[in-house]
Amino acid sequence: MRNLINTKGALGLRSHIVLCALIGLLLPEVFARPGSPEEELSHVKLRLSSLENRYRHLCNQYANLATNCSGPEIKCTECPAWWFQVGDQCFHLSTDRQDWANSTKNCTEMGGHLAILTTREQHEAVEKESRSIGGFYTDYWIGLTDSETEGDWKWVDNSELKTPFWNALKSEPDNNLSGGPEGEDCVVVDSYSQSWFDVPCSFLYPRICQMDATPLS
Ligand SMILES: *[C@@H]1O[C@H](CO)[C@@H](O)[C@H](O)[C@H]1NC(C)=O
Ligand SMILES: *[C@@H]1O[C@H](CO)[C@@H](O)[C@H](O)[C@H]1NC(C)=O
Ligand SMILES: *[C@@H]1O[C@H](CO)[C@@H](O)[C@H](O)[C@H]1NC(C)=O
Ligand SMILES: *[C@@H]1O[C@H](CO)[C@@H](O)[C@H](O)[C@H]1NC(C)=O
Helix, strand or coil: CCCHHHHHHHHHHHHHHHHEEEEEEEHHHHHHCCCCCCHHHHHHHHHHHHHHHHHHHHHHHHHHHHHHHCCCCCCEECCCCCEEEEEEEEEEEECEEEEHHHHHHHHHHCCCEECCCCCCHHHHHHHHHHHHHHHCCEEEEEEEEEECCCCEEEEEECCHHHHHEEECCCCCCCCCCCCCCCCCCCCEEEECCCCEEEECCCCCCCCCEECCCCEEC
């Protein structure tokens, strides 16, 4: 009886050693760094976040240097895929057409808002993007409306209009009643002429959504 137990025990021990040696040969890294997959993951996450920090730090330093040496502008921020960046802002031109209210909703649900265009640089970037899309439409909703008080133009963030880009050739805004008795309380940018037109809010146009660029992380 004793003998049998001993033999069985020795056999079990031997096969255990062989198994470990085999695993050790096949997966040396598992043995080199003992720890659960969770520990391993948190270790990798820590390394990644430390590398990201160093990259962000370097990018900011490099951007500073480029500015001081009048080099090309370097952005240490990023926009989602299919959005383009102007300064610290991201913009997206849609291809589907909605009325103004649904356009506002769509931008909000994507985590942004209808575009608040305040600079010529933004208009130029919109024109470039619109040409590269190459669609039929050149007019896009922006987040400007006077639906509360006629003639009192307000951005979707409730700020006052300070830098207008109305189309002067057509004497915009004209609140033209030909589109309906409610007049024209919403605004599109004609991307090609880089100027604005007031139009009825119920008309269907593609839109420009906007959001803050996020710091590199
Ligand atoms: C760039 O210039 C600013 C102010 O002129 C200075 O504070 C900063 O340290 C400079 N950055 C580099 C990288 O030289
Ligand atoms: C706006 O969105 C609502 C809900 O999705 C829809 O029922 C309505 O038809 C849309 N309006 C237009 C003009 O597309
Ligand atoms: C917003 O519009 C895009 C098309 O540009 C569509 O894919 C997306 O589903 C819409 N999102 C919402 C929340 O309406
Ligand atoms: C209003 O729009 C119609 C149709 O586009 C145009 O014929 C008319 O001249 C416009 N009225 C004004 C005052 O601009």
